[in-house]
Amino acid sequence: MSSRPGPPHAGLGTIDVAAVRPGSLTYLPWVSAALIDLTAAVLLIGHRSTPAAVTAAALHLCALVPIGLGSSLASSERLLGMAFTFAIPVLGAPLAALSVRTVGHGELVEADPTALPPAVEAPGSEELRQLGEALPTCEALLAGTSDERRAIVATLTLRGDAVSVALLRWALGAPNPELAVEAALAIEEMTASFEARMAEYRKQLAEGGAPAGTALAAAELASDAIEAGLAETALIPSLAHEARGYFSHALAEDPTRSAAIAIGRARLELAVLHPDAALAAIDEVIAVEGEGVVSTAAGSLSTEGIEMTEMEMLLALRDEAVLATHALPWESASVLASYHPAAPPPLVRRRLSAARRLSGLHTRGVTGGAGVTVGVVQVPSPSNTREVPVEKP
Amino acid sequence: MKSPEADVCLLVEGTYPFVSGGVSSWVHDIILGHPELRFAVLNVGSHPAAYGEPRYRLPDNVVGLHRVFCQESARPPLDGAARADLREQIRGLRATVDTRAQPSRVLAGLRRLHLDGNSDLEAHRSILADLATNDLTLDELLYGRAAFDLLTVVSDQAASEAPFLDLFWHFRAIHVPLLRLLAAPIVPAACYHAIATGYAGLLAAVWSRRSDRPLALTEHGIYAREREMELARADWIRDAAETDDGGFGLRTATWAPHISPLRKMWSSFFRGLSRLAYAQASRIVTLSEVNRGKQIADGAPPAKIDIVPNGVDLSDDAPSPGASRGDDEPDDGLIALRPPPLRVGFVGRVVPIKDLITFIRACDLALHSVELEVRVIGPMEEDPAYATRCRDLVARLGRAQQIAFVGPMPPAKIYGDLDVVVLTSFSEGQPLVILEAYARGVPVVASDVGACREMIEGRDAADQEIGPSGFVTRVATPKETAAALVRLSHDARLRRRMGEAGRRRVAAYYQRRDMLASYRALYASMGAHRALTTSGTSTSSAVEG
Numbered sequence: 001m002s003s004r005p006g007p008p009h010a011g012l013g014t015i016d017v018a019a020v021r022p023g024s025l026t027y028l029p030w031v032s033a034a035l036i037d038l039t040a041a042v043l044l045i046g047h048r049s050t051p052a053a054v055t056a057a058a059l060h061l062c063a064l065v066p067i068g069l070g071s072s073l074a075s076s077e078r079l080l081g082m083a084f085t086f087a088i089p090v091l092g093a094p095l096a097a098l099s100v101r102t103v104g105h106g107e108l109v110e111a112d113p114t115a116l117p118p119a120v121e122a123p124g125s126e127e128l129r130q131l132g133e134a135l136p137t138c139e140a141l142l143a144g145t146s147d148e149r150r151a152i153v154a155t156l157t158l159r160g161d162a163v164s165v166a167l168l169r170w171a172l173g174a175p176n177p178e179l180a181v182e183a184a185l186a187i188e189e190m191t192a193s194f195e196a197r198m199a200e201y202r203k204q205l206a207e208g209g210a211p212a213g214t215a216l217a218a219a220e221l222a223s224d225a226i227e228a229g230l231a232e233t234a235l236i237p238s239l240a241h242e243a244r245g246y247f248s249h250a251l252a253e254d255p256t257r258s259a260a261i262a263i264g265r266a267r268l269e270l271a272v273l274h275p276d277a278a279l280a281a282i283d284e285v286i287a288v289e290g291e292g293v294v295s296t297a298a299g300s301l302s303t304e305g306i307e308m309t310e311m312e313m314l315l316a317l318r319d320e321a322v323l324a325t326h327a328l329p330w331e332s333a334s335v336l337a338s339y340h341p342a343a344p345p346p347l348v349r350r351r352l353s354a355a356r357r358l359s360g361l362h363t364r365g366v367t368g369g370a371g372v373t374v375g376v377v378q379v380p381s382p383s384n385t386r387e388v389p390v391e392k393p
Numbered sequence: 394m395k396s397p398e399a400d401v402c403l404l405v406e407g408t409y410p411f412v413s414g415g416v417s418s419w420v421h422d423i424i425l426g427h428p429e430l431r432f433a434v435l436n437v438g439s440h441p442a443a444y445g446e447p448r449y450r451l452p453d454n455v456v457g458l459h460r461v462f463c464q465e466s467a468r469p470p471l472d473g474a475a476r477a478d479l480r481e482q483i484r485g486l487r488a489t490v491d492t493r494a495q496p497s498r499v500l501a502g503l504r505r506l507h508l509d510g511n512s513d514l515e516a517h518r519s520i521l522a523d524l525a526t527n528d529l530t531l532d533e534l535l536y537g538r539a540a541f542d543l544l545t546v547v548s549d550q551a552a553s554e555a556p557f558l559d560l561f562w563h564f565r566a567i568h569v570p571l572l573r574l575l576a577a578p579i580v581p582a583a584c585y586h587a588i589a590t591g592y593a594g595l596l597a598a599v600w601s602r603r604s605d606r607p608l609a610l611t612e613h614g615i616y617a618r619e620r621e622m623e624l625a626r627a628d629w630i631r632d633a634a635e636t637d638d639g640g641f642g643l644r645t646a647t648w649a650p651h652i653s654p655l656r657k658m659w660s661s662f663f664r665g666l667s668r669l670a671y672a673q674a675s676r677i678v679t680l681s682e683v684n685r686g687k688q689i690a691d692g693a694p695p696a697k698i699d700i701v702p703n704g705v706d707l708s709d710d711a712p713s714p715g716a717s718r719g720d721d722e723p724d725d726g727l728i729a730l731r732p733p734p735l736r737v738g739f740v741g742r743v744v745p746i747k748d749l750i751t752f753i754r755a756c757d758l759a760l761h762s763v764e765l766e767v768r769v770i771g772p773m774e775e776d777p778a779y780a781t782r783c784r785d786l787v788a789r790l791g792r793a794q795q796i797a798f799v800g801p802m803p804p805a806k807i808y809g810d811l812d813v814v815v816l817t818s819f820s821e822g823q824p825l826v827i828l829e830a831y832a833r834g835v836p837v838v839a840s841d842v843g844a845c846r847e848m849i850e851g852r853d854a855a856d857q858e859i860g861p862s863g864f865v866t867r868v869a870t871p872k873e874t875a876a877a878l879v880r881l882s883h884d885a886r887l888r889r890r891m892g893e894a895g896r897r898r899v900a901a902y903y904q905r906r907d908m909l910a911s912y913r914a915l916y917a918s919m920g921a922h923r924a925l926t927t928s929g930t931s932t933s934s935a936v937e938g
Contacts, residue, residue: 147652150625153625172867172868173867177842181819182622182625184819184868186626188750188819188869189626191750195782238789
């Protein structure tokens with residue numbers, strides 16, 4: 001390693017990070033490899049025939065041998081040299097030699113050469129605790145530092161799925177007003193982004209000449225927004241109707257994508273609590289008889305035209321729809337009006353049940369509308385949650 | 394002709410007189426309220442093309458309007474020859490900028506600002522002294538060896554996880570505006586008054602330091618925290634790639650947050666700017682107890698902080714005498730009430746921070762139960778896309794008959810036709826809208842941000858005895874706002890009681906004359922009140938009259 005003094009005003013030195021290899025470089029392997037390659041090249045140019053080409057190729061491979069056997073080279077240098085020689089006939093070996101013998105003078109870092117290296121701060125107990133425990137999102141939102149909280153909110157915003165939106169809505173009731181505002185801003189940002197994209201699709205489809213796949217993209221966007229709980233509740237019926245129209249448009253545009261369209265349509269119908277319509281959409285594409293899957297008689301498509309992953313998805317959605325037809329009073333408009341189409345945050349659900357199981361305590365949300373309703377589950381507000389001992393007989 | 398030296402130089406960032414809104418109207422009011430003083434206004438803007446024509450006519454006692462820009466306007470792309478020429482210029486600069494005899498004190502100050510950001514106020518005074526020397530040129534920052542050295546140190550010690558190339562550009566983006574400000578010619582004044590921390594606060598602190606004139610600082614919102622919220626959502630800061638699968642599994646449910654070092658650096662820079670202003674200011678004024686707590690948490694010395702709430706003229710804003718009284722309302726001299734429909738007003742700029750979407754959704758929900766006549770009163774041209782989104786939502790909800798966008802109106806004509814004012818903002822300081830509504834006996838439904846809660850429910854025991862003058866709701870919760878509207882619509886007596894409480898609250902705590910008196914005393918203590926010292930009584934009566 002060499003060093004030279006830095007500019008006087010800075011009072012700093014420049015450290016040359018020199019990639020100095022120990023010992024001198026032996027040129028024999030490189031020259032041999034280059035000569036063998038050169039011979040192969042001359043042979044190839046002089047005799048344009050298949051045997052000559054095969055011989056030249058064999059010679060080119062032989063050129064790797066002197067480098068591979070070079071005892072003065074480190075294994076990494078051998079590997080580098082062989083790669084160069086193989087990839088660049090004739091010139092590869094000299095280039096590799098140049099590369100290996102080059103003593104670097106790259107100025108990688110600048111620091112006071114006399115100064116001690118900066119002390120690396122040992123992780124504190126807080127960092128270790130976080131590393132070890134990886135706080136649940138809800139708790140991290142409530143208990144983390146403002147930087148952590150913002151990082152979480154930013155990532156939830158980037159994800160924008162149903163769980164993220166449910167968590168952000170849950171955070172609106174947080175005792176920390178700054179967290180509530182950040183969550184509100186994040187939801188607003190996602191809603192604005194959805195509306196802007198939807199408006200763009202609407203414009204393209206209304207003007208005609210939209211690129212292929214626009215209708216399906218618009219329909220899926222609307223389905224995603226309903227599923228994630230970003231769509232305006234009062235407008236869900238009209239948005240769903242609009243999405244159905246786009247799915248039909250997409251099917252007319254490209255009938256070969258019927259499976260993907262059925263998946264999207266089924267997701268939409270499940271999200272708006274119409275599992276019967278989801279079932280119908282799926283059964284238009286497939287028919288289920290006992291355990292096996294056969295092609296539908298009514299359509300021109302068969303299961304052979306459906307990819308395995310799509311089929312798995314369709315069957316999973318079908319199961320969900322069958323369950324949903326038995327589980328929800330989906331005909332009721334009032335349910336739709338109060339519907340928050342997101343699954344409960346899994347961790348909240350898991351932790352609540354774990355708390356009951358492990359501590360023998362019941363967690364009960366205090367009434368007053370401070371909680372958030374997700375699906376049929378009322379998730380209590382973080383500020384209004386209290387634990388009540390179970391009265392034992 | 395050279396303008397006369399001002400008594401007070403007001404330094405604002407991006408607001409008065411080019412943007413309408415709460416802070417701008419407050420500045421305008423302060424200038425109008427002190428006709429005996431000569432004001433200079435320094436507006437710190439991003440670049441010349443960012444603002445249009447002034448929205449306010451400058452009062453006669455404004456002796457100068459000055460502008461400083463943090464960035465240049467965008468330049469057209471260079472052609473091949475010009476690019477080559479520029480490369481030559483940069484090469485030449487690199488050879489010449491490293492010729493200074495002494496290390497730059499500005500760079501030394503910046504180094505401490507980045508690396509010792511949490512140090513005490515004395516250390517920040519010392520940083521400020523270094524920055525005030527302005528001994529670093531823009532070329533030296535952009536092309537000099539010493540500036541690059543600082544960048545590498547910051548990279549090693551404060552942002553080691555950040556990609557160096559990203560850090561390089563962010564380092565420039567942070568410091569170029571700062572150097573432009575440091576190089577701005579000083580506006581001479583007897584004292585300086587910054588209406589925020591941030592860039593305006595820094596410039597005020599530097600000028601105060603250089604000229605040895607006192608500095609007062611008024612914060613409506615908390616600048617550093619507002620910037621942090623902005624930074625958390627800024628898409629121009631590239632974060633590390635997401636490694637999570639984004640699914641619904643365990644990794645979604647547990648969390649080890651990754652804090653972007655670049656966001657952290659920006660955030661710590663803005664906090665540093667706040668501390669510099671807090672360190673130099675002789676007095677720090679805030680609007681509410683909530684904000685005072687935040688300032689102290691951010692490093693402001695408690696002894697320097699005064700709470701001076703906003704104020705309105707009660708006498709000029711009496712309830713409309715023509716209001717008809719409901720049949721069941723006794724003629725007891727209280728505010729009269731109109732029969733349904735309930736007239737609901739949203740008063741403010743139609744911009745995302747005001748969360749008009751929540752207001753519209755709340756009105757839509759309430760309209761399922763009660764009759765409402767809703768008006769959105771305020772300018773709509775500041776964010777046309779948002780205004781369009783709001784109008785579209787109203788149309789899609791089928792509420793165009795009930796919710797009207799009426800545009801801006803003079804304050805005197807707004808509140809006489811309203812029964813309740815709603816504010817659903819994501820962020821507020823101490824909204825004048827609430828005080829103006831109170832002055833007219835109009836109750837308020839407001840989100841729980843800034844000082845709204847203490848304005849509605851009272852800030853101390855004596856204030857709380859007056860009773861609530863409206864409802865506080867959680868942010869972005871339309872059903873709570875709707876519930877409040879339904880209740881106010883059904884309960885006329887409650888509405889009147891709350892309206893009366895609002896008027897009493899203004900009379901007790903939020904009078905404009907009290908606010909002006911506080912600032913008059915503040916300016917006098919800073920040596921700005923030459924006019925008052927010679928004709929004190931007459932000037933005072935002129936202001937209050």
